[in-house]
Amino acid sequence: MNRMFLLLFAWLALTIGIAHAAPARPLYEPPDPPKAPQSMLDLRGTTWHGSFFGLSDAEVTFKPDGTWVSRRPHERGDEIGRGSWKATGANLEFDNGYAFYRGTIAGHFIQGESSNINGLRAPFLMQRGPLGR
Numbered sequence: 001m002n003r004m005f006l007l008l009f010a011w012l013a014l015t016i017g018i019a020h021a022a023p024a025r026p027l028y029e030p031p032d033p034p035k036a037p038q039s040m041l042d043l044r045g046t047t048w049h050g051s052f053f054g055l056s057d058a059e060v061t062f063k064p065d066g067t068w069v070s071r072r073p074h075e076r077g078d079e080i081g082r083g084s085w086k087a088t089g090a091n092l093e094f095d096n097g098y099a100f101y102r103g104t105i106a107g108h109f110i111q112g113e114s115s116n117i118n119g120l121r122a123p124f125l126m127q128r129g130p131l132g133r
Contacts, residue, residue: 050126
């Protein structure tokens with residue numbers, strides 16, 4: 001009986017020891033993924049020109065308050081759209097409730113894709129500076 005008790009005690013001690021054992025080295029945790037490069041260009045107050053949704057001569061001005069306005073200078077210069085914008089690093093998103101634009105800022109260009117509430121999609125390309133200057 002003592003032998004059985006001693007064997008049971010040894011087995012219990014071994015089981016508890018294994019259960020509380022620490023690993024030989026810490027678990028591998030991969031490093032955080034690299035962050036997107038920050039855009040060195042501040043869009044606030046800048047004007048860009050280009051084409052989107054068939055308009056080849058539109059200007060877009062990104063205002064400091066997070067809004068934008070677009071015009072067609074060759075056609076009386078009346079406002080043709082306005083909405084809100086947000087830039088995160090080199091990524092830019094702007095919309096007006098009807099159309100949504102998502103692009104990437106690369107130097108003096110913004111290139112991306114636009115879509116509208118009807119499901120129409122089209123690429124867009126804008127260059128920094130007002131049209132014709």
